[in-house]
Amino acid sequence: MTPIRLCMALLLLTMAAIAPAAAQPVKRDILALVATKEEQGVRHTRVHSLLETPLNHLGYRVVYRDVTEGLPPLAELVNYAAVLTWFENDIALDQQYFLAASVAMEAGVKWLLLGETGVSSEDHLSPAYHQFIGKLGLTDRLTYVSVTYDAAIAVQDEELIGFEAELSPMLVGFPALVKGSPDLEVHLAASSPMIGGNEPAILVATSPKGGYIASGYGVRYVESIDRSSWIVDPFRFFAKALGSTTWPVPDTTTISGRRIYFSHVDGDGWSNLSRAAGHEGDDTISAEVVRLELLEAYPDLPVTIGLIGGDVAEGAPRHADAREAARRIFALPQVEVASHTMTHPFKWIELADYDREDELAELARRRPRMPEPWAAFSRTVGSHDHGREAVGGDPVRAYAQEPFDVELEVQGSLTLAESLAPVGKQAAVYLWSGDTTPFEAVVRATREAGVANLNGGDTRFDAEFPSLAYVAPLSRPVGAERQIYAANSNENTYTNLWQGPYYGQYLLEETWDRTGSPIRLRPKNLYYHMYAGERSDSLEVLRHHLDLVQKDVIAPIEASAYARIVDGFFSAEVERIAPLTWRVKNRRALATLRLDQGEGLMLDPSASVGVIGAVREGNVIYFTLDRTAETVILALKPPSAELSDKLVFRSGRWQLFDYSATRCGATVRGQGYGTPEMLWSAPVGQYAVTATDGDGLVLWRDTVTVGSDGVLAINPAIEGWRPVTFTIDCIAATP
Amino acid sequence: MRLTRIFACFAAISLLAVPLLVVPQPASRVQQLIADGELRGALNILNGWTADLGGEEQVAVDTIELNLQLGHVDEARQLLERLVIDQPHLEWPRLRLAEIIETTGTLEQRLNAAAARFHENPNAADLRQLVGHARLRGDLQEEARWLEHGFVEGLIQLRDRERLGLLAAAQRKRNEAIEHLLAAVKGRSDAGLPARLTLFRLMIDADRAVEAVDVAISSGLDLSDANLRLVYASQIVGLGQHGLGALLLVRRMNMSAP
Numbered sequence: 001m002t003p004i005r006l007c008m009a010l011l012l013l014t015m016a017a018i019a020p021a022a023a024q025p026v027k028r029d030i031l032a033l034v035a036t037k038e039e040q041g042v043r044h045t046r047v048h049s050l051l052e053t054p055l056n057h058l059g060y061r062v063v064y065r066d067v068t069e070g071l072p073p074l075a076e077l078v079n080y081a082a083v084l085t086w087f088e089n090d091i092a093l094d095q096q097y098f099l100a101a102s103v104a105m106e107a108g109v110k111w112l113l114l115g116e117t118g119v120s121s122e123d124h125l126s127p128a129y130h131q132f133i134g135k136l137g138l139t140d141r142l143t144y145v146s147v148t149y150d151a152a153i154a155v156q157d158e159e160l161i162g163f164e165a166e167l168s169p170m171l172v173g174f175p176a177l178v179k180g181s182p183d184l185e186v187h188l189a190a191s192s193p194m195i196g197g198n199e200p201a202i203l204v205a206t207s208p209k210g211g212y213i214a215s216g217y218g219v220r221y222v223e224s225i226d227r228s229s230w231i232v233d234p235f236r237f238f239a240k241a242l243g244s245t246t247w248p249v250p251d252t253t254t255i256s257g258r259r260i261y262f263s264h265v266d267g268d269g270w271s272n273l274s275r276a277a278g279h280e281g282d283d284t285i286s287a288e289v290v291r292l293e294l295l296e297a298y299p300d301l302p303v304t305i306g307l308i309g310g311d312v313a314e315g316a317p318r319h320a321d322a323r324e325a326a327r328r329i330f331a332l333p334q335v336e337v338a339s340h341t342m343t344h345p346f347k348w349i350e351l352a353d354y355d356r357e358d359e360l361a362e363l364a365r366r367r368p369r370m371p372e373p374w375a376a377f378s379r380t381v382g383s384h385d386h387g388r389e390a391v392g393g394d395p396v397r398a399y400a401q402e403p404f405d406v407e408l409e410v411q412g413s414l415t416l417a418e419s420l421a422p423v424g425k426q427a428a429v430y431l432w433s434g435d436t437t438p439f440e441a442v443v444r445a446t447r448e449a450g451v452a453n454l455n456g457g458d459t460r461f462d463a464e465f466p467s468l469a470y471v472a473p474l475s476r477p478v479g480a481e482r483q484i485y486a487a488n489s490n491e492n493t494y495t496n497l498w499q500g501p502y503y504g505q506y507l508l509e510e511t512w513d514r515t516g517s518p519i520r521l522r523p524k525n526l527y528y529h530m531y532a533g534e535r536s537d538s539l540e541v542l543r544h545h546l547d548l549v550q551k552d553v554i555a556p557i558e559a560s561a562y563a564r565i566v567d568g569f570f571s572a573e574v575e576r577i578a579p580l581t582w583r584v585k586n587r588r589a590l591a592t593l594r595l596d597q598g599e600g601l602m603l604d605p606s607a608s609v610g611v612i613g614a615v616r617e618g619n620v621i622y623f624t625l626d627r628t629a630e631t632v633i634l635a636l637k638p639p640s641a642e643l644s645d646k647l648v649f650r651s652g653r654w655q656l657f658d659y660s661a662t663r664c665g666a667t668v669r670g671q672g673y674g675t676p677e678m679l680w681s682a683p684v685g686q687y688a689v690t691a692t693d694g695d696g697l698v699l700w701r702d703t704v705t706v707g708s709d710g711v712l713a714i715n716p717a718i719e720g721w722r723p724v725t726f727t728i729d730c731i732a733a734t735p
Numbered sequence: 736m737r738l739t740r741i742f743a744c745f746a747a748i749s750l751l752a753v754p755l756l757v758v759p760q761p762a763s764r765v766q767q768l769i770a771d772g773e774l775r776g777a778l779n780i781l782n783g784w785t786a787d788l789g790g791e792e793q794v795a796v797d798t799i800e801l802n803l804q805l806g807h808v809d810e811a812r813q814l815l816e817r818l819v820i821d822q823p824h825l826e827w828p829r830l831r832l833a834e835i836i837e838t839t840g841t842l843e844q845r846l847n848a849a850a851a852r853f854h855e856n857p858n859a860a861d862l863r864q865l866v867g868h869a870r871l872r873g874d875l876q877e878e879a880r881w882l883e884h885g886f887v888e889g890l891i892q893l894r895d896r897e898r899l900g901l902l903a904a905a906q907r908k909r910n911e912a913i914e915h916l917l918a919a920v921k922g923r924s925d926a927g928l929p930a931r932l933t934l935f936r937l938m939i940d941a942d943r944a945v946e947a948v949d950v951a952i953s954s955g956l957d958l959s960d961a962n963l964r965l966v967y968a969s970q971i972v973g974l975g976q977h978g979l980g981a982l983l984l985v986r987r988m989n990m991s992a993p
Contacts, residue, residue, distance in 0.1 A: 143969075146932050167873055169906075222867045224870075225864060277775055277805060501803070506839045507838070535804075536806060539806065540805055
């Protein structure tokens with residue numbers, strides 16, 4: 001441990017000793033003021049597409065508000081950890097705004113000012129603006145440096161600058177905001193003869209009141225290749241600007257101490273005849289090929305399959321085969337049932353203001369150009385998520401025989417999918433189709449139907465999209481509802497919208513690597529369409545990735561489980577009840593808390609509630625939560641040289657719940673895919689371990705010895721599709 | 736003479752026989768397997784023949800295409816790399832290899848491939864990628880180098896010369912910068928303000944104040960815009976050694992202003 005970190009740990013421990021025990025909510029919300037009109041909706045804002053990902057990683061939730069609404073009242077503002085703005089063009093904020101902002105900062109709300117300040121030329125001299133900018137620790141010299149060839153970098157913090165892209169010596173123009181407070185920590189500054197004196201202009205800085213990044217110095221965008229790259233390390237910048245992150249962050253990447261893996265399939269191309277090797281000419285539909293080659297061959301890897309209702313409806317091409325394939329697929333124990341809509345909307349955004357007459361007129365216009373007769377079901381394909389561009393562009397929906405109806409689209413398709421599944425196996429998730437921009441009412445309908453929702457985001461981080469800028473945030477707010485994004489993109493973005501080369505999704509491996517290390521940002525998500533079964537090369541790509549994860553140290557879960565974990569990220573409330581103790585409520589399915597600066601600290605199992613274990617990876621500690629615990633209390637303590645007398649779970653492949661400690665052992669239930677691969681920390685000794693099923697039938701029993709490494713390994717060859725109870729009893733523990 | 740004829744006859748027979756030995760007899764079997772969709776079976780046969788890819792081009796074509804159809808991208812890439820080296824006269828292996836690199840290669844491989852293509856056949860598409868990624872990385876020298884290549888090859892637009900001028904200015908290459916920026920500002924009505932101001936400032940700094948004012952006005956400086964006049968005038972800050980130019984500028988601007 002470095003002296004500084006040791007000092008930090010001692011400081012925390014001292015705080016723990018002297019601080020009074022009063023519950024203090026951790027402020028996790030950041031209010032983003034955005035110009036939704038200019039930026040074409042939240043989805044396209046700079047905040048959503050670039051900033052929300054690092055903020056989510058640090059545990060923060062972004063709440064969007066249109067800048068035209070102004071700031072909310074102070075009583076509301078103080079509940080936010082910070083206010084965030086990133087204006088670039090023609091936003092003219094009035095003096096009232098700056099006055100209110102200053103008051104809020106004085107009340108403890110931090111300000112994250114990216115891009116332009118938003119001050120109008122009329123108000124540039126106003127005291128309100130200068131007071132605001134002064135609170136951040138800056139002084140505006142009222143000059144803009146357009147010519148920069150004779151400017152020079154005066155300060156450059158190597159830890160923060162040059163994250164993905166180097167700072168080019170050819171600086172972009174900058175306003176002459178100079179240091180106005182000794183509290184300001186300058187990370188990047190440039191001097192210019194245009195400013196004069198010895199006052200460099202501040203380009204990146206943080207202060208106790210927040211942070212500032214000048215326009216063009218956070219992210220570089222190159223229009224000619226349409227790519228962005230981070231100059232500033234956004235994780236470090238936000239961590240500094242928002243203050244210490246010494247609180248347990250709700251984590252969406254990890255379960256049972258391991259990186260999450262999940263896979264889901266949109267039903268598009270379900271009934272297409274396969275041309276894959278071994279199936280050419282034998283009239284096998286793609287869904288059958290996927291079942292045979294990708295599902296049944298990997299029983300230890302769960303996969304969520306989204307059926308398009310229209311594909312199995314009477315009159316659809318090969319609907320009988322499609323139904324039979326659905327029955328076989330949904331009968332597989334590792335398959336989770338899902339809906340990929342009833343009529344496969346391509347343009348959800350247009351369905352928000354649906355008009356049947358308009359739709360019929362549009363279909364009539366495209367009918368003469370349709371390659372197939374438009375009759376009962378107008379089966380077309382769309383460029384958005386089927387690959388081939390439909391004649392005349394994408395229609396609003398693939399199946400337009402009946403008028404669009406939210407109830408039929410959501411509940412109807414879920415019921416239809418369930419009807420093809422074994423009795424009692426319920427549809428668990430609704431997978432968005434087409435442009436993946438569902439409107440509020442339809443997202444609400446999925447929630448009211450009791451299912452999770454997923455898709456959109458198109459996360460990539462690879463040679464073609466070589467930046468964190470292409471890792472989508474966790475979700476998109478849709479009115480009062482929330483759309484959960486898939487963790488990775490599907491094959492469409494790798495295959496030129498399914499026009500080939502069809503082996504393009506090989507590149508997914510790079511995204512898995514780069515979103516796993518050095519920062520674990522996302523789970524591994526294998527996301528594809530049923531039409532992958534049409535071709536040998538697409539099947540081979542998927543086999544390649546399935547083989548990879550089969551050998552990998554992962555925790556495989558269903559797609560719905562991931563979506564519900566993300567829901568839990570947003571609902572969770574964290575409060576500090578003692579300097580090193582936190583209570584977490586309303587976490588729903590959230591399964592892991594994470595501490596990024598965990599050096600010098602460890603889990604205190606005796607003082608924690610609902611925490612089964614912990615695993616350390618570098619400085620990061622992942623805490624495994626008991627699924628059945630209503631409220632979690634996480635308590636930390638300094639590392640002890642003495643071995644704990646308690647069993648502490650480290651990691652495993654299954655999710656654990658109903659944990660209870662016994663005198664020198666534990667009982668816990670587990671469920672998952674493949675064998676459990678559990679590792680526990682335990683005192684040296686011998687342990688009797690028994691695994692029983694729900695009826696109390698013993699599935700496995702053994703005696704396990706724990707040596708000086710303190711590791712208790714449990715990995716019987718049993719399946720975990722149904723819950724299994726493990727009883728661990730010490731036979732002869734050595735103190 | 737007779738011996739010569741006999742030798743020639745043997746030579747002719749050898750020439751005919753060698754390809755017959757190299758070209759596998761069951762080629763029709765491979766084609767039949769491909770037609771039947773038995774791609775793996777066909778590939779198994781072909782894999783046995785690829786030891787000498789120079790012997791029969793069609794074998795190489797079939798092997799590589801089957802590997803790609805079956806998703807064996809690494810195998811296909813290795814065969815293509817061999818072919819590109821062994822048979823440099825063939826065009827299709829280069830194209831196929833480029834496609835694989837474009838689809839699954841690392842960024843470095845993609846850029847190396849684009850650079851190799853550009854050196855062989857200078858073109859705007861590869862230049863755009865090379866310049867764009869250098870700029871994205873913040874590698875000013877690399878960006879300038881590729882833009883210079885493009886300039887020499889006549890592949891860049893005036894807006895690229897504007898960028899080239901700004902890059903030269905940042906590298907303290909004043910005369911080069913003025914040359915590029917003059918071309919860009921004179922040729923483009925929509926040249927950016929930073930480029931115009933940089934040119935203006937560079938020219939004053941180079942003791943060419945009169946010309947600087949002329950260029951500023953002739954290239955669209957709106958003298959009725961007091962703010963803009965102020966912006967131009969403020970460029971004199973820090974260039975005190977050229978006070979005469981500055982005075983001239985201010986007088987001329989004020990006289991010309993409505």
